[in-house]
Structure formats: C-alpha cells, structure tokens
Amino acid sequence: MSVSTPSPEHAQLIHDWNDTASTAPMSGRSFDLFDESLRDGLQSPSVADPSVEEKLRIIQLMADLGIGAADVGLPCAGQRAYDDVTAIATYVRDNRLPLRVCAAGRTVVSDMAPIADIQQKVGIPLTAYAFIGSSPIRQYAEGWTVEHIREASQKAIDFAVKENLDICYVTEDTTRSSPATLEVLFRSAIEHGASRLCLCDTVGHATPDGVRRLIAFTKALIAESGADVKIDWHGHNDRGLAVVNTLFALEYGADRLHGTAMGIGERVGNTAIDQLLVNLKLLGVIDRDLTKLVEFVRAVATATKVGIPINYPLVGEDAFRTATGVHAAAIIKAKRRGDEWLADRVYSAVPAGEFGKGQTIDVGPMSGMSNVTFWLEQQGMAATEELGKFILAKAKASAVTLSDAAIRDAVREYEGAAAL
Numbered sequence: 001m002s003v004s005t006p007s008p009e010h011a012q013l014i015h016d017w018n019d020t021a022s023t024a025p026m027s028g029r030s031f032d033l034f035d036e037s038l039r040d041g042l043q044s045p046s047v048a049d050p051s052v053e054e055k056l057r058i059i060q061l062m063a064d065l066g067i068g069a070a071d072v073g074l075p076c077a078g079q080r081a082y083d084d085v086t087a088i089a090t091y092v093r094d095n096r097l098p099l100r101v102c103a104a105g106r107t108v109v110s111d112m113a114p115i116a117d118i119q120q121k122v123g124i125p126l127t128a129y130a131f132i133g134s135s136p137i138r139q140y141a142e143g144w145t146v147e148h149i150r151e152a153s154q155k156a157i158d159f160a161v162k163e164n165l166d167i168c169y170v171t172e173d174t175t176r177s178s179p180a181t182l183e184v185l186f187r188s189a190i191e192h193g194a195s196r197l198c199l200c201d202t203v204g205h206a207t208p209d210g211v212r213r214l215i216a217f218t219k220a221l222i223a224e225s226g227a228d229v230k231i232d233w234h235g236h237n238d239r240g241l242a243v244v245n246t247l248f249a250l251e252y253g254a255d256r257l258h259g260t261a262m263g264i265g266e267r268v269g270n271t272a273i274d275q276l277l278v279n280l281k282l283l284g285v286i287d288r289d290l291t292k293l294v295e296f297v298r299a300v301a302t303a304t305k306v307g308i309p310i311n312y313p314l315v316g317e318d319a320f321r322t323a324t325g326v327h328a329a330a331i332i333k334a335k336r337r338g339d340e341w342l343a344d345r346v347y348s349a350v351p352a353g354e355f356g357k358g359q360t361i362d363v364g365p366m367s368g369m370s371n372v373t374f375w376l377e378q379q380g381m382a383a384t385e386e387l388g389k390f391i392l393a394k395a396k397a398s399a400v401t402l403s404d405a406a407i408r409d410a411v412r413e414y415e416g417a418a419a420l
C-alpha cells in the first residue's frame with residue numbers, strides 16, 4: 001500500500017522542500033528493521049514486563065509490519081526470561097513468521113550458552129547479540145584493557161560459532177570509542193566469525209555527522225577484511241536525535257536499524273521504531289501496509305503499562321484532532337467537498353488515512369463557528385445559528401476543550417430555555 005499518489009490537481013498543492021528524490025537510492029538498498037521493544041524497551045525502569053501471551057501478540061504484530069528481526073530478551077537473566085525467549089522462538093517456528101529471533105547477552109560464555117540451548121531445543125536459527133563496552137570511559141569505569149575486551153569477545157564469539165549461533169558483535173558506546181580500539185575489536189570479531197557489527201549510540205551522544213563518520217570507518221574496515229559482514233545501527237534518544245540519526249544511518253550504509261515501540265528503553269529510550277516506519281514510508285523508502293502500526297504501539301503501551309502522550313505522533317490522542325477555528329475550518333471545507341486527500345493534508349504532514357486513522361474536530365475556547373456546526377452535523381443534529389452561537393459562547397468561556405457530554409448538556413440547556 002503506497003502513500004496514495006496525488007491526482008495531478010493535488011500534486012500542485014504541496015511544494016516539497018524535502019529532497020525526497022535523494023532518498024530514492026535508499027529504497028533500492030536492502031535493509032532490515034530490528035525491534036528492541038522486548039529487550040532494551042523492557043530495561044526502562046518504569047515499564048512492566050509483559051506476559052508471555054502479550055509478548056507473542058507483539059511479535060505477531062512486528063511480523064505483520066514487516067519488521068525482519070527482534071531482540072526478544074536476555075535468556076541469561078533468569079528462568080522467566082529464558083522461558084519467554086523459548087516461547088517466542090517456538091511461536092515464530094510454529095507460525096513460520098518471517099522474523100529472525102535474536103537474544104542478547106554479555107560477551108561471556110555463560111550468557112551465550114542459554115541462547116545456544118534455546119536454538120538447539122526449538123530448532124530454528126537464532127542470532128546472539130554479544131555486547132561489551134568499548135569506549136575509554138567504560139574501560140576506565142570497569143578497569144578493562146583493550147586486550148581484555150578483545151580476549152573476552154573472542155572467547156564468547158568462538159563459543160557461539162562452535163554452537164552454530166549466528167553472531168552479532170555489539171560494542172556498547174561505539175559512538176564514544178576510539179578508532180584504534182574499534183579497529184582491534186572489529187578485526188578480531190570478523191576473524192572469529194561475527195556476521196554483524198552493531199554500532200551503538202548507547203548514551204545518545206551521536207549527531208548525524210558522527211553517524212556518517214563512524215559508519216564510513218566501519219564499512220572501510222569491513223571492505224578491507226573481505227568478509228561479508230553487515231552493520232547494525234542502535235540509537236538512543238538522550239539528545240532527541242535518535243530517529244534522525246537512524247534515518248541518516250540508513251543513508252550512510254547501515255544494513256539493519258534498531259528501534260522500540262514509542263522509543264521505550266534505557267533512560268529516555270531508543271529510536272522510536274513506529275516513527276521510523278512512518279518516515280520511511282513518507283520518504284518513499286518502504287512501500288508497505290502500516291495500518292497495524294497503531295495497534296502495535298498500543299499493544300506495547302498496554303503490555304508495558306506505559307502511557308501514550310497525547311501529542312505522540314500517529315498514536316497520541318491529539319495526533320489528528322483539532323479544536324482550533326482556523327485549522328478546523330480548512331479541514332471541514334475539504335471534507336465538505338468530499339476531498340479526504342486534502343482533509344488529511346491541509347494541516348498535517350502525516351496523512352491520517354494512510355495509517356488507518358482520520359481527522360477529528362472538537363470544540364473549545366479557540367474554536368470558531370465551523371467547529372460547532374460540524375460537530376452538530378456529525379451527531380445528526382440541526383445546526384441552527386442560534387444553537388451554534390449558544391454552544392460557541394460556552395466553549396469560549398471554558399478553559400478546556402468541551403467533551404461530547406458537555407456539548408450535549410449545552411444542547412439540552414439551550415433546548416430547555418427555548419421551550420420556556
């Protein structure tokens with residue numbers, strides 16, 4: 001389902017300063033999305049660990065959205081984590097979902113072993129994400145030398161390879177790690193059989209320019225090695241740049257982009273995979289049905305007990321709702337013409353209809369008469385001028401947008417007064 005092609009008349013209505021044509025090469029490249037909601041997402045201290053049934057529903061929705069891989073937990077963390085990863089892998093196997101099951105652990109054999117064990121038991125290939133801190137600040141905090149990190153990584157990778165696990169080598173805090181250290185660690189990981197390198201902006205430090213330079217550095221190193229090794233990009237949002245950085249990571253050559261529903265995760269969280277999907281679609285990089293995206297975000301929000309902010313893109317209560325007179329008037333004019341294309345775009349850069357949603361008009365202190373008239377018509381009520389004025393006066397006197405019940409009360413009050 002593509003972003004609906006505008007009619008020739010509509011096509012003239014938006015001058016696009018975004019250089020969408022320059023994203024065309026991205027759409028030709030094969031890349032994948034990697035969902036971290038059930039691992040990094042659950043590391044947020046404020047979220048609840050979903051039940052296994054909720055996790056399976058979330059996994060199904062990821063697959064429905066064309067997300068190709070997911071980190072589904074740290075099986076080394078305890079029996080419950082181990083059982084949930086096993087249940088997810090079994091569900092993916094039994095339902096033949098086109099989703100790669102991945103699990104994370106530190107670069108120690110005891111963390112890799114449960115992943116190998118689940119792979120063996122369930123009988124589908126898993127990917128192990130083996131992580132270790134690589135930046136000078138992490139080395140200093142832990143008292144590690146580069147040689148210690150390299151050796152620990154090598155032992156974990158050798159074990160995983162021996163167990164036939166696909167292995168992604170994850171250098172935590174890559175965006176603050178020195179090129180000399182990364183060169184040693186990446187070369188060793190590649191030589192020992194890692195199929196992927198995961199570049200982590202663990203503390204949300206990177207800017208797009210840093211993303212570009214780090215990916216160029218890593219690509220050159222991989223090219224030199226002659227191995228077929230892919231690059232993952234894992235971003236955090238401490239500076240509010242996670243989605244933007246991840247879009248740039250794709251442009252600069254990352255093969256797999258990480259994110260979580262609503263960006264839940266450590267501290268202020270990760271790249272919001274839902275926002276990433278919306279942008280990839282609007283940029284023309286992907287062409288797929290995203291009408292289940294809202295359900296996916298709501299499923300994660302409910303299962304993790306995270307509230308959806310009212311102004312959250314696409315899913316927030318106010319994402320496609322206005323009570324403002326000027327905005328409402330323009331949307332209503334489009335709707336009266338039967339022009340939903342126009343109604344969806346005149347005051348929104350994300351067309352609601354493309355994502356299974358619609359614009360709604362409310363009545364509040366910033367409203368004009370068209371809000372009231374439209375609201376009454378939607379309810380099948382006669383929108384007389386006098387009634388409209390009465391409701392609008394109530395709205396102007398109110399500090400908040402009127403609820404439907406408050407407008408109905410106003411209608412009753414008006415009718416009662418008129419009947420006297």
Ligand SMILES: CC(C)C(=O)C(=O)O
Pocket residue numbers: 040104131170171172173198200201202203234236
């Ligand atoms: C373990 C990795 C992927 C991580 O979560 C991070 O560095 O933020």
